[in-house]
Amino acid sequence: MADSTSTPLTVFCKLCLSHNAERDTSALHACGCVFCTQCLQHYVGLAVREGGGALITCPDLACQGAEGLSDSEVACYVSEGQAELYQRLKFEKEVQLDPSRAWCPVIDCQAVCSVVPGVEGTPTPLPCQACHAIFCCGCSQPWQDEHVCSSSQPLTQASSEDRCSADTPIKQCPMCGVFIERNQGCAQMLCKNCKHTFCWYCLQNLDGDIFLRHYDRGPCRDKLGHSRASVVWNRMQVVAVLVGVSITMMVTFPFLLLASPCILCCIFKPCHGKNRKKKKTKRSPKSAPADD
Missing domain, CATH: 3.30.40.10 (Zinc/RING finger domain, C3HC4 (zinc finger))
Incomplete structure (x- = not known):
């Protein structure tokens, strides 16, 4: 049933x-x-x-669908x-990826404005239809007489001291250009779009500065936004992690070195063919027929 x-x-x-x-x-x-x-x-x-x-x-990383x-x-x-x-x-x-649109830099407005390209890509004044503010379409700074766009100037013309003294709450990521707002807290910024780490004040690259030594000297000294004790504690944690990894490698390396012949043997299996030959030689030969 x-x-x-x-x-x-x-x-x-x-x-x-x-x-x-x-x-x-x-x-x-x-x-x-x-x-x-x-x-x-x-x-x-x-x-x-x-x-x-x-x-x-x-x-699924193996999925072939592009949509x-x-x-x-x-x-x-x-x-x-x-x-x-x-x-x-x-x-x-x-809006950020569209060159024909731009955000109004006024925090209370944040309207989307249509960008009219200038001659040969030169920055032009852009009026906001919502709050009637006029700003530069290149650097988003207020447009004034004889305005010089900072985005079209080399970075060497602006000193690090001037950039550190800027107190604007919204800046662009120096790597991908995404607008980032900072109200308070740490000056070490991490862009969620490109994962780039940089200093909020001078926009210097901090991807490799695991000990935050950037805030020990120069115009950004003591501007991290944390107490000295918390910075020291952070460095101690980083050192502890590095020491732990080093000790683990030192302990496991001798065992890996001793086990390497066995590992290589398992990978290449050089004795597999020999075992087959030995088995063949151990087989007893067929007995010959008896004479009449």
Whole structure:
């Protein structure tokens, strides 16, 4: 007699590496890849918070689909507030990459203005239709008589002291040009768009400055925004991590050195053929037929 109860279908999720019931999974519209719904919710939510409005693609790296998730599909996996945040970040990124549009630099306005290119790409005054402010379309500074655009000038003309004394709450990332707002806190900035680390005051590259020595000297000295004790504590933590990694390498290196012949033997298997030859030689020869 056949069993009336049937086993429910399960789908393997590449994100959590587990099998899930088919009712607990969801398929992406663009590529058709199937994941468990809970994993997609976590993935899309993280992409909204950390992506800066970038296109959210399939989480499977082996997927050949080039299209990303639509706005309606993103809204299915995140809350209403996160969906609105994604729409805003996406619009801001589109304006930033569009040379025919620019943001009004007035903080209370932040309207989108249409840019009229000047002769041979020279900066021109750009009036805002919302707040009627006039600013430079190149450097977003207020337009004045005999205005000189700072974006068209080499960086060597502006001294580091002048840049450190600037107290503007909004600046552009020196690597990708994304607008970043800083109200208070640490002067070591991390761009969420390109992951570039730089100093807020002088825009110097801090990608390799793990000990924050930049704020020990020069015009940005003691301008990190943290107490001296917290800076020392941060450096002690970095040193502890480096020492821990070094000790681990020193301890494991002798064992790896001793085990290297066995590892090489397992990889190349030089004795595999010899074992076969030995087995063949050990076989007893066939007995010859007896004479009549």
